[in-house]
Amino acid sequence: MIKIAIYGKGGIGKSTCASNLSAAFSKMGYKVMQIGCDPKADSTALLRRSERIPTVLDTIREKGDAYELSDIVYEGSCGVKCVEAGGPVPGLGCAGRGIIAALEALEKKGAYEKFSPDIVIYDVLGDVVCGGFSMPMRKGYADKVFVVCSGEKMSRYAAANICMAVENFKGRGYAALGGIILDRRNVANEDGSVKELAEDFNTSVTGYIDRSEDIAKCDELGEVVLNVFPESKAAEQFNVLAENILKEMNK
């Protein structure tokens, strides 16, 4: 089973990347599960035509332990299995603890055994702010972390923060850094600055996604580019990214 975690600054395009990657892997013939680790619970929206699915934490709140996997795992487009961890409303509770509880619940209910995905993608919110958000990087979860960033300074700063966290956890057997995914914003020296960031952390840029009207349109439609514009440049870039990730995982 290939397990990757996608991190990056809030709003940088993690969920867009994650969803399109899920679709790309699925079209290659892999069974894919995408797990959104964000209280906003919007990671899999593009695989569900923007339809929100019940989150793991909401389900636990409502049903206690008496819930089935069918209550929390939903099929999205291209047959991707979609899960949203969920979390508390903004300003209340602890989202990090919620992520821990949600991931443990999936394990306890045997989600990985039942669905036997070939590829699991953890789409993790904005930044590694506390122990809970590092959970997808831990032993037993993702094997590699891919960080989405653009050439914008704050995006690179956040990416560096995440890469440092991965570096700090090296001795613990946690996920290794798989690479940087450059989600272009067309700022000056974007490729160069992100390449430099990657080199600082002994990694490389795994793939490039150009700013694209097609991606924006699909966002509005609640769809992945690979479904709506399969011949587009954006779709091609996601396919190349998917192949590169597979190569990285096979190293």
Place this chain on the structure above:
Amino acid sequence: MLRRLDEKPASVEISKAFYPAPFKAGLEYNPPARGVWNIVHTGMLIPQSHQIFACAQGCLRGVLLTAAEMNAMDRMSWIAVEEEDMFDGTMEQDIIDGTADILKKLPCRPRSVLLFISCIQLFAGCDFEMILNELKAQFPDIDFTDCYMTPTMRKTISPDAKMRMQLYDALRPLPLNKRSVNIIGCDRPLDEDTELLKIIRSNGFTLRDLTLCRTYDEYLEMAESAVNITCMPAAKLSGERLSDRFGAKHLYLPISFDVKTIEENYKLLCDTLDIDIPDLSKDISAAESAMKTAAEKLSGRVIAIDFTAAARPFELAKVLCGYGFKVKYIFADSISEEDKPSFEWLKENFPNIRICSVTGSAMLFTSADESECSKIVAIGQKAAFYCRTDHFVNTVANGGLYGIAGVKKLAELISDAAETPKDRRKVIQHKGIGCPSCL
């Protein structure tokens, strides 16, 4: 105030009670009957072990007092967690550094460390596995076992069952010895005169039991047993897990006072060990006779049983009713799956038995009439407390009684309890029955 807030009944006739929980949860009261073991008592069973608790100071209170009362403060240490540990990111490292500091300063190096984390570390998402791996690397001569004092976070098995599982975590695989048998998960040794021990030993098997181990090496030798026997419901998982780990066979031979169940247990044991089943007819006859004699002696008196005394209090009630005892009260807040058949049988055949809550706050204001107290013989400390009777069998978790010998001995204990009053206050306040006490 309590009376106004909590209107829930403290007891219910068994005919009207529902399985598995006859009472709704609410405000709780903990009676001062302290014989039941806690995680500290259980952990101290491992010879040459040391317990380290990493928790807030307020959480230490109970475990520290336990160790102090049982004169075992030299076997316990702690790492205090404070508010800043929550946000300065050092919680994991503090446990590692604190444990290392404790171990370096101990006058004697323990062979085993039971490292307890508390709710706050689980809440904060501490990586306990990483902590243990780090400590094992620093102290390769010490076996570290992960233990949990996490009442707010325990979602699956009970703390008692979890602790009994962890007790055997330090065992490492050895070549299995088909002539070696373990008894797993008991607090105290089973009585020497029980047939279970006699059958095993007289057929040339080595019997191993943590409660009998005097050294850590003896404890480690338990790994070679090809058969693991558990007899307490809370120990079942520990027997299953240990057997799975080592490829041994697990036998669950539940403690029971029902002769048929006891005979079934011994048949299973003997079939597994490939030995002849002994003829127990004389022992059965003697035990049944003792029970009937005790029942006659108690004529005019009634019995109260509580769930801490017997693993299957409803089964015990059924057995005693069968011998002619008048069981009037069963103190329990739930009925286990194992005990369900007896509960249903009692509902049908003795519908007037009252099930009383052990933890319901209304119990503070409900008790037997003074005139009735003198007629009650209780089996269990909590039953004795609530029934305000000095005539009680002072036992917790079946008290080492097992098999036909256990039936006979229980009959004798009941007779003795009926005749000889005890100093109830002094006896039931002893923390951890069978453990030393400084009081």
